[in-house]
Amino acid sequence: MSQKNASQKIKNSEESFSHSTKALNTFALRLLDWFETSGRHDLPWQQHQTDTPNPYIVWLSEVMLQQTQVTTVLPYFARFMDSFPTVQDLAAADWDTIAEHWAGMGYYARARNLHKGAKQLVEIINKTGDFPQTLAGWEAISGVGPSTAGAIMAMGLHKYGVICDGNVKRVLTRWAGIDGDITKSATNKELWALAKRLTPLENSGLFAQAMMDMGATLCVRRSPACQLCPLKDDCIAHAEGRETDYPVKAKKKPKPSKFSNALLIENENGEILWLQRPDNGIWGGLWSLPLQFVEKVDGKTDSKIGTHKQNNEVKTDKQKLDVRSNEKVYETEFTTAEQIINEWLTENNLIAKPVSNTLLDDAPIRHSLTHFHWYLQPQKLVIDGQQIAELKDRLAAADIEFKWLDKQKAQDSLGLPRAMIKVLEI
16 A cells, blocks of 8 residues: 555544544643653552563453442452462462452452453463463453453553543543443444554553543543643533533433342351352352342232331331242242242241341341342341251252351351341341
8 A cells, every 4th residue: 555545544534533633643642641740650450660561460450440449449459469469379269268359349240250260361371381462362261351351461461452441431432522322332333443543552551551540530420620631622521511421321221129038047056047159140159148039019018028117107018929929030039049948938937037126227228239229138037956957958958058157257258248248237
């Protein structure tokens, strides 16, 4: 291709962007100047000041930072590095140890992917002598998408890599005035094209960290600090005074609600029954109290569930589901262990009672997950030695993982979801 044709091709491609070639060409320079004086340079996983980058710590931090803020991640990252200083250590660890280290940070599928990914990486290292060296190689690792792979290439290997995560999309949609729905593939394609155009061939790792800092510290979701921004002079959203209108995202439907009893089944020593959740589904691989699904039914009452006081009358709007009358719900909402426990309780006429009889303390615990709000109601039941033996036999016959631990030992030794910690705090 002649130089003239190459220049014309670049010019034509630039016409698809909203800014001039000068603005596009100076974007990275302005951003990096700001980052040098005002960016964060003390995060434990940062690699831009090292001569020998470590892709392991960048991969670990990037997985943790998916949907979680830096301040939350920092203590978890430190714990992981203390216990698993190398990818080989992480791959060799048992799942319960990893779950305990991750517990409380949420989005537990990330921890599963991290463990699986560590095993994949060790296999690659044993075969090739090193971590993956290509974008495709990293995207083949469990839980690693295009932006995470780009971050690892740029920051963990000091090679060329492009990132386009949530923070970056917020910066770019505002600066370029991109008003398409970022959940749509066409808008996502446009954002990636712009991110690639702006990312310099040299120091793409430094640029990636600068973009992350820009989105996390200045170009934040609410009340962005536009006066401190090095890009404000040609930022379209700022010029229009519409910073918080970007990024555009389809309005989410209200989250549905689910209701469950959290059963504190105790033995005579005050130890509680804990079940390990299945690998798939919510809280996969973590430990939980047995749960009983409760269905919200308008116009019906059950004095033992969901009570509240209004005009000096006790009312309720939730009713325990007769699971045998709704097999679909039964199979969906109950793990195998919970089905066994529920059937055993019914056969033995055993009913758990609310932890407290006061209306305030008896209110459900509200725990929000990605797709729904979960209301959990702690209920207690003490069983004797013979009943414990019967229940153990049933669970063991089905190869169910379970433990009897008091509240403190459970928190110290098991990977518990944050929702279970809330229940124990009642």
